[in-house]
Amino acid sequence: MTTDNTVTVASRLHSADTRYWWQPALADFVADYAVAKRLRQHWLDPLLYRQPAVHWRNYEASYDVRELEPADRTQQTYGLREYFVPVSKFDAFVPQLASVLQQHNVNVLNVSVRHALPDKGSLLAWAPQETFAFVIYYRQGTDEQAKQHTDIWSQQLIEAVLAQGGSYYLPYQPSASPAQFQRAYPRAAEFFQLKQQYDPQNRFSSQFWAKYQPPFAAGV
Template structure:
């Protein structure tokens, strides 16, 4: 487990001629020139200075969950910061913890739970749900959010950061010191420096009671408002994904979490284990109606269960689940995620239009959920430009030319539906949006590219994601 103790740092490891891919979609096989794995911050700084001396760009890699190519650089060098995984500071009075950027959520939560100096019971406020093995550096780079009902994205939880600039120098940034750099780095996809340290604001650990009910998209925002007024702090809505049903994207399970006195339920309690989750996921590919019915029955049976506020954000992730599904479907495939944002008053209208669009493009929806997010006031490339309703779709994608073309059509159609309602989409997951869609959804994107050239004129930080968007906007990479 990471600790505050110093460690002896071995020489940096370099793996040459490696093919990398993202963990979830497996749609980004990328042959890179080398993967550089520094064991500590000092070695990372030296690696950056060596790249600067050789005038070579670097991409930054953590847990490799992003699907848009942000962490890969075809033919180039990738700086893997996964070994930078220590807790380096803790302030029990102020509720602050400082971690190296490669640390994963489970390690941080374990450290906070075990540390004798954590007398106030501090823990994290939000993380991604659905999986745990994400690095905090990656969470900041894509400015993630969880299922908080009244939270802004992750940058709102970040007190300060330290990064390595293009010359190999350590730089500190927060809302007072280098605020412009701070605003670019949060949600900046690793293009403004290698974040090596993050100071995170914590919250007291609390007990939450799960409140579960079935509802429909037409009533969902009113139901969310009632839950928030009742004191619920987390929640989401998981809709049926059976396109053959009239309930498609309409009927769903609303699960909210309300703070209560007392302690969480002791184990054992009703929960989906890895085997059960894997079975339901496979069933969603071949019989989505039955998969939703079983999933809904399970969730309804958990109504009233009590969880720790950090525990209820944890998720089971099956790293190699698709091999058996491929055999069943008779083709190679995986899931690609997209996330769309719409004004909350237009949510039901958007979901109805999305159902029509997904049927028309014959997309296979494996999973979907609705969450809420508050406005991001910190980031330059802010995706939460106002309080949105967030709609996540996990679409099955065949790994052949026809399958990729069909997926691109489905995703672009969904983006158009969000834009038509004054909404947006998340840049993290795929590169199928058109330039017009990028500009409409992210009106500061051209400014973001200009800032990249100003802050990093040597082009030290690069990626396939960045190169793609430069081509899309007719610009040469920095």
């Protein structure tokens, strides 16, 4: 967002030498205890955001991933999900989002809402119209049961957002079913045809390709 107001933080970038120790510890604390979530909601966040902040754009873009990196990912890890809802469907989607997360007891640390302008040119455009994006930051286990649990609530949220004419963000864990992917990205066939044209040997692949590419793109 552009503003003529005076910046409240003069630095244009975060220092590369910054040591992140309290941020990961705080994330673990919030994830571990329900009371910590309430403390954050009713005390910490109001304190941190009591005054409007004006930062340089590059300052906001230069946060280091170490700020969120836990000490160990052996048994638990953090993940992101993002769901795009047409502006007119904001009020309809919010209670559906809350219902699914509460029903499945998802360990949510944060839900951010951002605004996205339409993208009418990309074949895999997640915002063909003006949208609000709901970004969910959560913690989950790393065992197979935990992964299946994440897939279940993720697919339910995808159904909810598709019902409102929206979509979901592709780069995260591929929980969506192939049918859901096709509904969210109706121009996917054109995209895969181009992939086949420029990479007929399928040299470039990923979990995304393995799950969603049609047979012709897989060289079958």
